[in-house]
Every structure is written in structure tokens, then in C-alpha cells.
Amino acid sequence: MTRTSLTQLEARDDFISRHIGPSDTEQQAMLSKLGYASRAALIDAVVPANIRNKSKLALGEFFNPMPEQEALAKLKAIASKNKVMKSVIGQGYYNTFTPTVVLRNIFENPAWYTAYTPYQPEISQGRLEAILNFQQVVTDLTGMGIANSSMLDEGTAAAEGMTLIQRVGKSASNVFYVADDVLPQTREIVETRAKPLGVEVRTVAASEVENLNEACFGVLLQYPGVNGEVRDYRAAVEKLHAAGAMVIVAADLLALTLLTPPGEWGADVVVGNSQRFGVPLGFGGPHAGYLATRDEFKRSMPGRLVGVTIDAQGNKAYRLALQTREQHIRREKATSNICTAQVLLAVMASMYAVYHGPKGLERIATRVHRLTSILASQLVKSGYTLANSTWFDTLTIKTDSADQLHATAEGKGVNLRRIDASHVGVSLDETTTREDLALLLSIFDGAATPDMDALDADVDDAFPSDLARTSAYMTHPTFSRYHAEHEMLRYLRSLADKDLALDRTMIPLGSCTMKLNATSEMIPVTWPEFSSIHPFAPDSQTVGYREMIGQLEAMLCAVTGYAAISLQPNAGSQGEYAGLLVIQAYHQSRGEGHRNICLIPSSAHGTNPASANMVGMKVVVTACDDNGNVDLDDLKAKAELHSKNLACVMVTYPSTHGVFEEGIQELCEVIHAHGGQVYIDGANMNALVGVAAPGSFGGDVSHLNLHKTFCIPHGGGGPGVGPIGVGAHLAKFLPNQRSTGYTRDEAGIGAVSAAPYGSASILPISWMYIAMMGGEGLTEATEVAILSANYIARRLAPHYPVLYTGHDGLVAHECILDLRPLQDATGISNEDVAKRLMDFGFHAPTMSFPVPGTLMIEPTESESKAEIDRFIDAMIAIHAEIVKVERGEYDRMDNPLKGAPHTAEVVMADDWQHQYTREAAAFPVASLRKQKYWPPVGRADNVYGDRNLFCGCAPISDYE
Missing domain, CATH: 3.40.640.10 (Type I PLP-dependent aspartate aminotransferase-like (Major domain))
Incomplete structure (x- = not known):
């Protein structure tokens, strides 16, 4: 017996072999099917010689792959250079508590984070319900008729709102006004968007909006303003509407639990950020922005919208409504290029709202407001002057010594908002305590801790009384049912169980590259050194972040051949x-x-x-x-x-x-x-x-x-x-x-x-991936992705024509199957195949892109040969069913493909009227008897959904 040396025993773990699915032996079998002796020979045949890299990736210290624990340790050392301070900067970003049940069961749960966009609704019902909850929270709190399923951030939402009102409004003006108390980063994004479109952005003092007489097509307001002021804009909005202009309001969702919603005082569009609903600061993102508008603008609204339809059996089903995205129809005439959203973060924010319910949110908001008022009262007693006379959670404080205050604050572990030489800002949040208040007061006057209860008894609400909210919100049972953690946990589990994500199955989507998201890559995202940093914290506190970002930029430059x-x-x-x-x-x-x-x-x-x-x-x-x-x-x-x-x-x-x-x-x-x-x-x-x-x-x-x-x-x-x-x-x-x-x-x-x-907070994922793969691993991943795609194409070619190929009939990392000849012969469409794959426990490939009537398949390097073969076997079995239709053995309308997907309820029903068997419906291959995913709904009716668009939470009758 050969003795293993200590050196060999000490050999480090190899992450590459865990990221890349097919083993060396399996790769050789796949290559044999293709007729190539080696992976190198295949790549030589696939990739044009004149564009091939002449040398290895110039990854420097990251060229050699790192074991997982070593990479984590190296990144932890970098992260430790960040300083996690108590931030009261505000400016659209707040400290928040992520409910731990949400942290563990959504943010850290691959059933949620590895899922794909819910274009196939039947296998996305859990996600769709969660997004519907988000839309309901936003519409209720803003008082608007409809809200989309999230935006990239608040600034982007405001820019999209600007172009929305320009195209639906009737004004011929190209002027857009921005109030001077709008978040500065939002204004900058609006200006970036406006310039190439020929829109002239002008400034109006927030206090003078009512006196604005110049022609414009719209105005952007902040509610409350960046300096904290809560203004009554009702008369101003009425005047603007009379002049033909429309109004966008950037609003704080937590404040709207106490303040009259913009929809009740005339706003046409309301935008904002849901970050403070349980989503970490993360140095600026990702966070789910939102956009809500009037119901009559729903077909012009950018982004995605979840609606309700019925399935083939007449049961309620959720789906992306109006889901053929604008840019794919209007292309160069499109006014928005949005192709994504912030679903995971919108789901977290929606579940924060479910977890707390309307009473819990109101209690949090009231506490934040009360603490702000106590702070204001004591600051005034200490001789300070406030620049704002009303507020929800933010104070702007006049001072002759802003620099000294900042230095004192940072010395005590606190970041104040930097405004100018004579003003500082303080924004309180859900995490603020009495002790934090005492710490802030010590920064401003060094006084002993005051009697908080005595101060509390003396302060009143600090916003106009006629702006106090009177309307109800979040009245649907979903927002009052799951406050016990057992119930919340089971709700989240029930939603996840309805969906297909990468934790269950290969998702063979072409152009979308659904590859392994390794756990070691995900772990750093929740480290406080990354998750708890304000995006506008001083540079001295973000050294680690910027070092990691600089290294990732260098890695990506090496990979792409670009300079920056x-x-x-x-x-x-x-x-x-x-x-x-x-x-x-x-x-x-x-x-x-x-x-x-x-x-x-x-x-x-x-x-x-x-x-x-x-x-x-x-x-x-x-x-x-x-x-x-x-x-x-x-x-x-x-x-x-x-x-x-x-x-x-x-x-x-x-x-x-x-x-x-x-x-x-x-x-x-x-x-x-x-x-x-x-x-x-x-x-x-x-x-x-x-x-x-x-x-x-x-x-x-x-x-x-x-x-x-x-x-x-x-x-x-x-x-x-x-x-x-x-x-x-x-x-x-x-x-x-x-x-x-x-x-x-x-x-x-x-x-x-x-x-x-x-x-920024998710950039460590890519840093970890590149560090653990190194130059060798990254190259191998590409080569195996190409190998796997060609293997699928070659094995499926006898059953489905491969539409486009290059030299020697080879493809790149994805292939397109042409189902149009089969549809002409049998009436079976690519959609029928996509739905039938659900019965086999697979997500469908990309449907009808880039060619209508086709399926685009991309296996990625992460899928094992066993999983790839399982998918191929499913596709071959489906082809056999299509052949039965062609031969007349199955009816053209009553067959397993037209009936797919089959729910457990349908298969187990006493009344089975189909010409094919229950076994053919549910267990088309024997392996499904041991492990079976049951689609929760039958085929969604897209036409019904678009004709009967409604986007509220599930009806109350569902809970009776």
C-alpha cells in the first residue's frame, strides 16, 4: 500500500473542483461524444484563433487559487480595515434591524437568493406572492393606485418617474424642477438622465414651490426634505396641476406611517427606497427602490408588475403582468431600458413589513419621531438653533464649529451628516436608543444625561397636525397574521417550497448564466464590516471597502483586457x-x-x-x-x-x-x-x-x-x-x-x-469567486461551460434542430433549439415544452429569445454531468411525447404537453378526463417517483391576467 506523505495530507482544499460540476473523467466522456481528445482541442476548434489570449490572466497575487478558508481569512483582514461607526448621516440611508427570521430564511437562504426572475409563473408562486406583498406595502403607504415590483434605487426611480410623467403628461415644456431639499444624489442622477434627453433641470426652493410660475412638465419634491422639514404641498400641487405640470414625490416609507401619504394630496408619482425596512446599509446597496403611480398610468410604468390571473383549472395564480418588457417591443423607441429589479431586497423589505405589521411599523416610526423631538428640545435648551422647524427623524443644526463637532463625534464613534461649515445633520432611526441620544447630546454640549422621561412629557409631534395620517394601511390579513415567529417561519418556508431555484435543480437559461453561488462567496456579505457601513461615511472609515473594490477592479481589468x-x-x-x-x-x-x-x-x-x-x-x-x-x-x-x-x-x-x-x-x-x-x-x-x-x-x-x-x-x-x-x-x-x-x-x-x-455590499461575492478560482480555475470554468453546452447540443441534435452553429457545428456556451418545425407539424410550441419541463422538475430554458419559437439553453460549468444528463433525458422524453402527437397517439389538444404543468390536485382528482394517463402526467420518467416537485398551480392564463389586471394581495377569502 502506497503511503501518503504528510505534505500530501496537508494539501489545501481545492475550491475549483467544487465549483466545476463535471469531474475529469466525466469531461473526458463528454469530449468523446463530441469527438475531441482534450478540452484544449475543443477550445481550439470553437474559439477563433485571432482573438485567443496569448498569455495567462494577469491576476498577480490572485493568479493561484486560494482555498476557501484562506480566501475568507484574507478578505476578513481587508474588511477589518473598515470602521463600523454609529451613523446618523441619513440622506436616504438608515441603520435598521433585519429580523433574524428574515436574515436566516431569506437573505441567507439559497431557496430565495438562487432563484431566477419569475418569467415562468407556475414555478415562482412563492416569490411572486412576496413581491405582491411589497407592491401592496408601497401602494398602501404612498396612497397611490399601483406600484411596481421594485427599482434599482431611489435616484433611479426618480429619474424613471421624470421620463414617465414627460410621456404621459400633456405639457409641451422641456423644463423639470427639482426642489432644493431633494437628496443630492437623487438630483445628480436626474440631471445625468435629463441631459441627453434635452430636459432642462432647474432648481426651486422647497419653500417657494407654491409660487412657481414658470412653465414646466413636472416637479420633484422630497417628503420629508433632506434637511428634515415636513412641508404641506397641497396648495402647490393643486396649482401645478392647474398649470399642466405633474408632481413626483420622493417619500420615506417609514415616515408615511405617520404622515399623510402623497397620493392623498395629489402626487402623480411617488418614488423612494425601502432600505430602512430591514435591509442593511451595505455601503450603498443593493436596496430596493420603489415607484408608485396612478392606476391610469400602469401601462406606461417602467419596471415589472406582479398581478393576479387564473390557471388552467380556474384557480388564482400570480404572474408578472404586462411582462413583455417595453424595450423588447419598442426597442429604439423605448423610454426605459430596465431589465431587472431588486427582488431579493424587495422580498426582505416586504417581509419586514409582514413581520412588524402596521401597528409595529407605526410604533417604530413613533419612537423614532419621539426621540428626534426629545433631541431637538434638549439641543434648543443648550443654545443651538435648528434650521428646520418641522421634522420626522432629521434635524439640521446651525453651528459655528461644524468641523469641531464632526471631530468630537467621530472620536466618540458617531458620524454626523456633513452639510457645510455652519450646519450639521442628525437622522435617527429604528436602532436609536436612549443611550444613543445621551451620546449625541454629549457631543453637542457635553452635558450630563438629561431626564428622558421628563423631556418626553414635554414634546409634541413636530410635523403639521393637518399632515398627520388618518387613513388605514396594510389592512390585508397577511400583515397581521405572521407575528409569532413559528408562523412567520412557516410562511417563509411555504413560499420557498412553491418555487424552483438552483438549490433544487439546474436552471438551463441561455444568456442568463445561472451558475453556482458558493456559500463561501456569500458569507462575507453579512459581515458587519461590509453590511453596516453608510455609503457616505468618511474615507478613513472605508479603507477596507475601497481596498477590496480596488482589487476587484484590477481582477476584472485582467479578465477583460480593459484599462479601467x-x-x-x-x-x-x-x-x-x-x-x-x-x-x-x-x-x-x-x-x-x-x-x-x-x-x-x-x-x-x-x-x-x-x-x-x-x-x-x-x-x-x-x-x-x-x-x-x-x-x-x-x-x-x-x-x-x-x-x-x-x-x-x-x-x-x-x-x-x-x-x-x-x-x-x-x-x-x-x-x-x-x-x-x-x-x-x-x-x-x-x-x-x-x-x-x-x-x-x-x-x-x-x-x-x-x-x-x-x-x-x-x-x-x-x-x-x-x-x-x-x-x-x-x-x-x-x-x-x-x-x-x-x-x-x-x-x-x-x-x-x-x-x-x-x-457595494455584494462585491465581496465576486472577489471571493475570483480569489478562490485563480487564473487557472477561471479559464477552466469557461472551457467547461463551452464543453457542457456543446455536449447538450450534440446529444439533443437528433431530436431538436440546433439553430445556429459555428465552425464544425460547434456552439459557444449556449445553444438554441428550434422548435418551429415541430410546432408546424404538431401544434406543440416552445411554451408547451417549457411548461412540460416543470413536470420533470426543471426550470425552462430561455424562451423565444433571441428567436421566437425557440429555446436557448446554457448549462454553465457548475452543473454535473449527471444533472446535465437528467435534463437531456427529460428533453428526449418530451420529444418522444411530441412524436406521439405527430403520429396521432396523443390528441393534438389533449396531451401531456398541452396539459402541463400538472399539479398534485389535478393528478389526484377523482375526475380524470384526459386521454393520457395520470402516470404519464406526473411520472414521465421513473426517477420522479423518488423525488418529485409538484407545481403549485396549473398553467397561468396570460391573456386573462392582462385583461383583468389587479395587483393587490391575495383576497381575504383565501384566509377565511
Whole structure:
């Protein structure tokens, strides 16, 4: 027997083999099926030689993979350089308590964080109900008719609100007013959005809104204002409406439990952030913004909306209503490019509301307000003057010694809000205690702790009495039923059990890259050193954060071949938008601001033309050939035609069709020859990492989807991160956030996100992934992803035509199955196949994108051969059922595919009227007898849902 040496026994754990599903032996079997001797030989055949990396990834100290515990220890050491202080900065961000039942069972639960966007409603009923709760909380608290399922953040919501009222309003003006007490970061995002659209943003004093006489199409108000003032805007709104303008109100949800909701005093749109409903500060995100509006604007509302419909058996079912997103219909005419939301964070906020209920929220808000009033009373007694005479939770204090106060506060572990040399701000929150109040008072006057109860007896509400809320909210039983933790725990479990996420099954979605979100990657997100940092904390307290961010930027530069990265964009769509603004700024800096033509292939994702439209570019569509590749002759002709005005091309690589196009370098050269820039959409970066780099083969800008390629979970439809990488000539134009003191370069564009580094608290996930994989592991992951996709394509080709292939019939990391011939022959559609897969316990592949009537499959490197084979077997079994329809053995309308998905209730019903058996419905393969997922509802009726759109919580009768 060979003796194992101590050195071998001490060998470190290998994370790579846990991230990559197929073993070496399994990979060899897959390669044999494809006819290649090695993975290297396959990659040589798939990836064009002229774009291949000539050297290994330049990851420096991160080139060699780290074991999980070593990576965690290294990141913990970096995180420890942050200082977790008591923050009373406010400005839209507050300390909060995440209910531990929500922390453990949602935020830290892969059943919730590994789920995909609920486009397949039958296997997403739990998430959809939770999002519906969020919408209900927002509509109730704001007093509006309808709310969407979340926005990226408050600033983005305000910008979307601006474009919403411009298109639904009747004013011909291009002027938009912003009150001077709106959050500064919100104003900056609005200005960024307005500039390319030709909207003129002006300032109006909040105290003078009622006297505003200039023509405008809308006004943005803050309620309460950033300085704490609670203003009565009713007369002002009435006057604005009479003049043809519309009103957006940015409102604090917690304050709205005590204050008259904007919907009751005339607001047309209400926006804000749900962060203080149990979502950690996280250095700025991710947090779920919200947008609510009048019911009559629902079909113009940006973002997603959960509604209620019926299933095939007439039972209630939830679904994404109006779910064919605007940018995929209107494309270059779209007014919004939103392709994601903040579902996981919206779910957390909704469950915070469920956990506390209306009485609990009112008690929290009242306590916060009372403590603020006690603080104000004592400060006035100590000789200070308050700049605001009304408040909910925020005081602006006049002082002759702002710098000294800040120094004293920081010395005692407290961050005050920095305003200017003669004012400081204090915002209290759910976590504030009597002891915190005493600490604050000691900062301002050094006095002994006052008698809090005596002060309490002397203070009254500090907002106008006629703004006190009188209307009820959150009256649905959901918000009063689950206050016992047993009940809450079981509610959360019951919702999770209804859904399919990565913790149960492979999710083979093309273009969406649903890969392993390893537990070690997720752990740092909840460390206080990352989760409890205010986004506007002083730099001296965020050294660790900025070190980690700097290292991640360097990692991503090495992977992409670009010179610089901005992590500010917090979604792929926002990355597209930011990247195009950077290109625009570059042209303007060269005196070529007239360049406004954006070439986009006809196969492009709908967000591409929508983003181009949002920055004021004119989209010119270029053709694709019969193989799905960009038609280079057409592209050359249009580049020549528009040479003087060519701004850029937007192209996805590998292509939207899942192919490594041979002509990508030539395409880049053509655009550059005509003075344009090349935007390479990074949606398919999982096929490039370590193999080829867009910044090296001709790209000038790319956005990355960290939630696709770099392991940040999809969270049921968000969070995401969409950073942009740029060439050296564009680096100085990357986003700033001047309003909060973050200036990367004076030439940079304005903020696109409400926080300087976007969704900073989830960046450690990607840092951990790259650190644990190293250069070798990242490259292997790409190669195995390509191997797995080709293996699926080859095994399924005899049953379903593979629509687009490259050299030797090979694909990239995904493949498209063409179901149109089968539908023509049998009437069985790609939707029928998608629903039937649910009976096998699988989420469907991407349906009808990029080609209607097809399924796009992406297995990722994380899926084992056993799981891939299980999926292939399911698809082959489904094909056999389609053949039975074709032969007449199954009725064209009464067959297992048209009847799918089959619920337990349907299968067990006494009355079984189908021509196929119950066994065929429920157990199409033998393995399902041992482990079976039962869809909670039958096929959702989309037509009924859109015709009968209503978005409240489940009816009360459900709880009787």
C-alpha cells in the first residue's frame, strides 16, 4: 500500500473542483461524444484563433487559487480595515434591524437568493406572492393606485418617474424642477438622465414651490426634505396641476406611517427606497427602490408588475403582468431600458413589513419621531438653533464649529451628516436608543444625561397636525397574521417550497448564466464590516471597502483586457447606459459631439437599442445573415453611410445566438476606421474569461454582469451588478458622484447610481469567486461551460434542430433549439415544452429569445454531468411525447404537453378526463417517483391576467 506523505495530507482544499460540476473523467466522456481528445482541442476548434489570449490572466497575487478558508481569512483582514461607526448621516440611508427570521430564511437562504426572475409563473408562486406583498406595502403607504415590483434605487426611480410623467403628461415644456431639499444624489442622477434627453433641470426652493410660475412638465419634491422639514404641498400641487405640470414625490416609507401619504394630496408619482425596512446599509446597496403611480398610468410604468390571473383549472395564480418588457417591443423607441429589479431586497423589505405589521411599523416610526423631538428640545435648551422647524427623524443644526463637532463625534464613534461649515445633520432611526441620544447630546454640549422621561412629557409631534395620517394601511390579513415567529417561519418556508431555484435543480437559461453561488462567496456579505457601513461615511472609515473594490477592479481589468473599471452601475441595463454616456463624453471632448449614430445588429438584446435611445443616440439596425452572424457587408455599408456621425456599434460577443463569430476583429476595425467606438455587451462573458478578452480584440467599452459570470446570485430577479470596463482613452470619463464628494476624474460623467460604488455590499461575492478560482480555475470554468453546452447540443441534435452553429457545428456556451418545425407539424410550441419541463422538475430554458419559437439553453460549468444528463433525458422524453402527437397517439389538444404543468390536485382528482394517463402526467420518467416537485398551480392564463389586471394581495377569502 502506497503511503501518503504528510505534505500530501496537508494539501489545501481545492475550491475549483467544487465549483466545476463535471469531474475529469466525466469531461473526458463528454469530449468523446463530441469527438475531441482534450478540452484544449475543443477550445481550439470553437474559439477563433485571432482573438485567443496569448498569455495567462494577469491576476498577480490572485493568479493561484486560494482555498476557501484562506480566501475568507484574507478578505476578513481587508474588511477589518473598515470602521463600523454609529451613523446618523441619513440622506436616504438608515441603520435598521433585519429580523433574524428574515436574515436566516431569506437573505441567507439559497431557496430565495438562487432563484431566477419569475418569467415562468407556475414555478415562482412563492416569490411572486412576496413581491405582491411589497407592491401592496408601497401602494398602501404612498396612497397611490399601483406600484411596481421594485427599482434599482431611489435616484433611479426618480429619474424613471421624470421620463414617465414627460410621456404621459400633456405639457409641451422641456423644463423639470427639482426642489432644493431633494437628496443630492437623487438630483445628480436626474440631471445625468435629463441631459441627453434635452430636459432642462432647474432648481426651486422647497419653500417657494407654491409660487412657481414658470412653465414646466413636472416637479420633484422630497417628503420629508433632506434637511428634515415636513412641508404641506397641497396648495402647490393643486396649482401645478392647474398649470399642466405633474408632481413626483420622493417619500420615506417609514415616515408615511405617520404622515399623510402623497397620493392623498395629489402626487402623480411617488418614488423612494425601502432600505430602512430591514435591509442593511451595505455601503450603498443593493436596496430596493420603489415607484408608485396612478392606476391610469400602469401601462406606461417602467419596471415589472406582479398581478393576479387564473390557471388552467380556474384557480388564482400570480404572474408578472404586462411582462413583455417595453424595450423588447419598442426597442429604439423605448423610454426605459430596465431589465431587472431588486427582488431579493424587495422580498426582505416586504417581509419586514409582514413581520412588524402596521401597528409595529407605526410604533417604530413613533419612537423614532419621539426621540428626534426629545433631541431637538434638549439641543434648543443648550443654545443651538435648528434650521428646520418641522421634522420626522432629521434635524439640521446651525453651528459655528461644524468641523469641531464632526471631530468630537467621530472620536466618540458617531458620524454626523456633513452639510457645510455652519450646519450639521442628525437622522435617527429604528436602532436609536436612549443611550444613543445621551451620546449625541454629549457631543453637542457635553452635558450630563438629561431626564428622558421628563423631556418626553414635554414634546409634541413636530410635523403639521393637518399632515398627520388618518387613513388605514396594510389592512390585508397577511400583515397581521405572521407575528409569532413559528408562523412567520412557516410562511417563509411555504413560499420557498412553491418555487424552483438552483438549490433544487439546474436552471438551463441561455444568456442568463445561472451558475453556482458558493456559500463561501456569500458569507462575507453579512459581515458587519461590509453590511453596516453608510455609503457616505468618511474615507478613513472605508479603507477596507475601497481596498477590496480596488482589487476587484484590477481582477476584472485582467479578465477583460480593459484599462479601467467602474463598479457604480448596479444592473446590466444601467451598465449599458453608463457605457454609452462614456462614449458620448469621449466624442464631445474631441469636438465631435455630433456623432449620434449607434449601429445595432437586428439580433441584439432589447436593452441595447433602448439604452441608445436614452442617451439621445439614433439607432440604425444592421442585418444578420442566415447563420445568425452580423452581416459584415451590411455593417460596412451603414458605417460608410453614417461615417461622419457614427458614434458606436453595440454588439454581443459571443453572439446573441451563442456563436463565436469569426469576423469580430474585422467588425471592430471597420467601426474604428469610421471614428466610432465599439461597445461589446458582456452578457456572454462566461464564454470568454481566460480564453479571450474584449478589450484586447477591439472593444472600447463593455459592461459585465457580475450576476451572470462572477457568481452574484440572481435573487429572483435582482440584485445584479453591471460594471463597465473601458479602454485607457475612455478611463477619465467613468462615472463620478460629485454630489457626495466622489470625483474619480473631473471629465467623468455624472452619477448613474445612488451610491458611489453601486451595490457595494455584494462585491465581496465576486472577489471571493475570483480569489478562490485563480487564473487557472477561471479559464477552466469557461472551457467547461463551452464543453457542457456543446455536449447538450450534440446529444439533443437528433431530436431538436440546433439553430445556429459555428465552425464544425460547434456552439459557444449556449445553444438554441428550434422548435418551429415541430410546432408546424404538431401544434406543440416552445411554451408547451417549457411548461412540460416543470413536470420533470426543471426550470425552462430561455424562451423565444433571441428567436421566437425557440429555446436557448446554457448549462454553465457548475452543473454535473449527471444533472446535465437528467435534463437531456427529460428533453428526449418530451420529444418522444411530441412524436406521439405527430403520429396521432396523443390528441393534438389533449396531451401531456398541452396539459402541463400538472399539479398534485389535478393528478389526484377523482375526475380524470384526459386521454393520457395520470402516470404519464406526473411520472414521465421513473426517477420522479423518488423525488418529485409538484407545481403549485396549473398553467397561468396570460391573456386573462392582462385583461383583468389587479395587483393587490391575495383576497381575504383565501384566509377565511
